[in-house]
Amino acid sequence: MAKLLSGKEVTASLNEEIRKKTELLTAHHITPKLGIIRIGEREDDISYERGATKRCETLGVSYEKFLLPEDASEEMVLNTIAQVNEADDIHGVLLFRPLPRHLDENKIINALAVEKDIDGITDRSMASVFLGKQTGFAPCTPSACMKILDHYGIDCSGKKAVVIGRSPVVGKPAAMMLLQKNATVTICHTKTKDMPSVVKEADIVIVAAGRAGVIGADYLRAGQTVIDVGINVNEEGKLCGDVNFADAEPVVDAITPVPGGVGSVTTSVLIEHVVDAALLKAGLAIL
Ligand SMILES: Nc1nc(=O)c2c([nH]1)NC[C@@H]1CN(c3ccc(C(=O)N[C@@H](CCC(=O)O)C(=O)O)cc3)C=[N+]21
Numbered sequence: 001m002a003k004l005l006s007g008k009e010v011t012a013s014l015n016e017e018i019r020k021k022t023e024l025l026t027a028h029h030i031t032p033k034l035g036i037i038r039i040g041e042r043e044d045d046i047s048y049e050r051g052a053t054k055r056c057e058t059l060g061v062s063y064e065k066f067l068l069p070e071d072a073s074e075e076m077v078l079n080t081i082a083q084v085n086e087a088d089d090i091h092g093v094l095l096f097r098p099l100p101r102h103l104d105e106n107k108i109i110n111a112l113a114v115e116k117d118i119d120g121i122t123d124r125s126m127a128s129v130f131l132g133k134q135t136g137f138a139p140c141t142p143s144a145c146m147k148i149l150d151h152y153g154i155d156c157s158g159k160k161a162v163v164i165g166r167s168p169v170v171g172k173p174a175a176m177m178l179l180q181k182n183a184t185v186t187i188c189h190t191k192t193k194d195m196p197s198v199v200k201e202a203d204i205v206i207v208a209a210g211r212a213g214v215i216g217a218d219y220l221r222a223g224q225t226v227i228d229v230g231i232n233v234n235e236e237g238k239l240c241g242d243v244n245f246a247d248a249e250p251v252v253d254a255i256t257p258v259p260g261g262v263g264s265v266t267t268s269v270l271i272e273h274v275v276d277a278a279l280l281k282a283g284l285a286i287l
């Protein structure tokens with residue numbers, strides 16, 4: 001039976017740190033504020049938004065939503081970004097991805113002020129992750145994976161790590177963060193040959209495949225730590241990961257559940273980044 005890596009436990013300790021930081025801000029009459037830009041009505045954007053606004057409320061962070069229709073023009077979106085960039089009271093911005101197909105994602109993302117880019121989506125933020133520098137915020141989801149490994153004292157140095165998925169939001173930055181922790185890193189993707197045997201070699205597996213339950217026992221072995229990034233809704237309407245939990249759990253050493261794993265930590269990291277952005281702006285912290 002695997003050790004359960006509870007996101008709730010990591011979230012609880014992160015929330016403690018966030019509270020200390022908001023107290024410092026309050027002492028300086030500053031309320032940290034999150035700006036949320038959502039284009040359209042995508043179900044997973046809305047569930048992330050619901051989680052984030054709820055967490056804002058419990059942690060004393062304010063927020064403002066900027067909701068645009070699915071068919072919003074590039075000009076409308078760029079105007080909204082200019083508005084949040086200029087808003088003196090907004091410290092960090094969450095712009096949901098992917099954007100609707102008719103929009104130039106690269107142009108829009110890079111219009112966001114880098115100091116407000118708390119989900120590390122701009123090229124400049126991403127470059128700091130790839131260069132191992134702390135000059136911007138790292139994307140929240142791979143950061144949440146690292147927080148879970150740190151919290152449970154899972155040492156990556158010299159270990160074989162496999163990341164399944166190469167998306168700019170999760171897979172690629174996760175691989176760079178594992179490299180920063182001195183792991184030997186392999187990235188698997190849809191063109192990888194004989195993925196099960198590659199994944200079996202790993203000591204640490206980060207799964208961001210983007211498809212429900214696709215990683216089963218044939219990919220896994222005893223001794224592994226498995227971090228499941230997937231948040232999918234199955235036929236019964238229940239949340240499930242990219243790992244087939246029932247198959248994996250009896251085999252591996254440690255695994256994150258879904259729900260209650262990476263997703264809940266991601267939301268806390270997002271709020272921590274808003275608070276950090278407010279501290280940085282006020283000169284109360286340095287990166
Ligand atoms: N720029 C950008 N960054 C993202 O990270 C991003 C995005 N766009 N677009 C949408 C997807 C989807 N996504 C979710 C995160 C948490 C829950 C979620 O359900 N969270 C629950 C916990 C779920 C659990 O316990 O596993 C909560 O926070 O309470 C859902 C979906 C992020 N994404």
